[in-house]
Amino acid sequence: MVDDQSRTCFMKSIQWPSMKDELWRQSGIWTLERPEALQSASVVQNDFCLQEVVADGSNSFNFTHHEDFLLSQMGPTQSLALIDGQYSYQLAVSASALSVSFKIDGKVNIDFQQAMSDQGWQLRVFEFYVAKGAALAITSQVNQPDSQSMVLWLIHQEQDSVLNFSREHIEGAFVRDHVCVNQIGANASSFLHGLYAAHQQQLSEHIWTVSHQAPGGRSVQKLRGILNDNARSVAISQVKVIKGLHGIESEQRLDHILLSDQAAVHTRPQLEILSDDVMCQHGITVGAIDEMALFYLQSRGIDQMLAMQLLARGFFEKIWTGELSELMLEKLAEVIDEAGRHEFSK
Incomplete structure (x- = not known):
């Protein structure tokens, strides 16, 4: 089942969004120069030229081992079928616009190594069809200081499927994610986790939507971020439940x-609940580092800068399913160091 409405909305936004669109109203995109490539019609729609490739846990993929394959030789767009395996998607194409469609069966883990150009805009559309009973785990990070990118993640889940989505915004002048999850089969589960650390003039934006279209579904959305200097963030978490469903559970946390x-x-949860038999939790916090916790660590002889780093790390680790990446730890240390030096200079 293809979410044509989500794709159409994103294609329109690729042409250039409108401030009349609520999801774009608070975006930092209005402070950026409009790229020449987006002056006319969508640069993505004309590039669809799909190829079908199947990879499983034993076969080779694109003439290299499936655990470490490079897709850049396959052209600007692909359609891939992945069956049982650990995959590393090394996105190293120079095209400004790219669309890739994945068909997922079995248990599949994909690590996106998303190389963004430091020059110009990067537009990405990744679409996933998760089969009945399949499990998909996506890990991804953005780490290009001067990159400007918009990414749409469209994920369609069949019955009893499981999604684990983990995304880190580490470096990027402007990074915007639209994550649209459609639970079209009963008893599907979706777990979305995101981290971002922004400083200077960086813009980090996260628009997440889980649409429950079948009974018995569960969804969890957890996002945490730390901002310093003049950094800006938009964080919107949406849950939609259509009429007549039962047994829906959802949780939203934006901190x-x-x-x-x-x-x-600019952060908020949004709920569109058209059914009674649901359990939906949501919460948002915006604030400073806990002064009491900071004082406690310093009273134990821990340097203030190190204490702030420990608190920031703990803040992120509380929602993260694995270990924080070295790149994220380095970025946290940099952001905390800048904040500490600014505080000391007062």
């Missing part, structure tokens, strides 16, 4: 720490 008076975050 943010501001290390400077100039940093800002």
Whole structure:
């Protein structure tokens, strides 16, 4: 089942969004120069030229081992079928616009190594069809300081399927994710986790939507971020439940720490619940580092800078399913160090 409405909305946004669109109203995109490539019609729609490739846990893929394959030789767009395996998707194409469709069966883990160009805009559409009883785990990070990118993640889940989505915004001048999950089969489960650390003039934006279209579904959305300097973030978490469903459980948590008076975050949960038999929890926090916790660590002889780093790390690790990446730890240390030096200079 293809979510034509989500794709159409995103294609329109690729042409250039409108401030009349509620999801774009608070975006930092209005402070950026409009790219020439987006002056006319969509640059993505004309590039669809799909190829079918099947990879399983024993076969080779694209003439290299399936655990470490490079897809850049396959052209700007692909359609891939992945069956049982650990895959590393090394996205190293230079095209400004790219669309890839995945068909998932069995248990599949994909690690996206998403190389963004430091020059110009990067537009990405990744679509996943998760078969009945299949499990898909996606890990991904953005780590290009001057990149400007918009990414749409469209994920369709059949009955009893499981999705684990983990995304890190580490470096990027402007990074915007639209994650649209459609539970079209009964008893599907979706777990979305995101982290971001932004400083200077960086813009980090997260628009997540889980649409429950079948009974017995469960969804969890957890996002945490730390901002310093003049960094900006938009974080919107949406849950939709159509009429007549039962046994739906959802949880939304959006937590943010501001290390400077100039940093800002526009964040909110949105719920569109058209059924009675649901359990939906949501919460948002925006604030500073816990002063009491910081004082406690310092009273134990821990340097203030190190204490702030430990608290920031713990703040992220509380929702993260695995270990924080070295790149994220380095970025956290950099952001905390800048905030600490600014505090000491007052």
